[in-house]
Amino acid sequence: MEDYIKSSIWFQNGTMEPFVGDNGVPPCAVLLARKGESVYRCFVATKKVGKGKHVHHCIACGFKSKRLHRVLGHQRYKRGHSPFVCPDKGWYVHHLPRLPYVPV
Numbered sequence: 137m138e139d140y141i142k143s144s145i146w147f148q149n150g151t152m153e154p155f156v157g158d159n160g161v162p163p164c165a166v167l168l169a170r171k172g173e174s175v176y177r178c179f180v181a182t183k184k185v186g187k188g189k190h191v192h193h194c195i196a197c198g199f200k201s202k203r204l205h206r207v208l209g210h211q212r213y214k215r216g217h218s219p220f221v222c223p224d225k226g227w228y229v230h231h232l233p234r235l236p237y238v239p240v
Contacts, residue, residue: 141175147215153212155175165178180193192207
């Protein structure tokens with residue numbers, strides 16, 4: 137799966153990753169995640185911790201969260217995949233002027 141991701145056009149272009157079961161995704165992904173889930177789900181394990189509660193963790197480093205989207209974001213970050221980057225490079229504020237102190 138790692139080789140597939142690194143060589144994929146969507147990865148190289150910084151667009152959103154496909155889902156398990158989509159065209160072009162290796163069939164073995166179905167063994168690691170359910171159809172319709174992000175391909176990055178293949179690198180996430182889920183453990184039940186109490187009544188109706190789950191913890192998701194990275195199978196490589198153990199990063200964990202109760203929220204699956206955070207662990208999927210962790211998978212993107214580890215690989216340098218940034219599909220949510222703002223295309224407008226001028227939006228970032230580099231410096232804020234110091235405001236005068238006003239006593240209340």
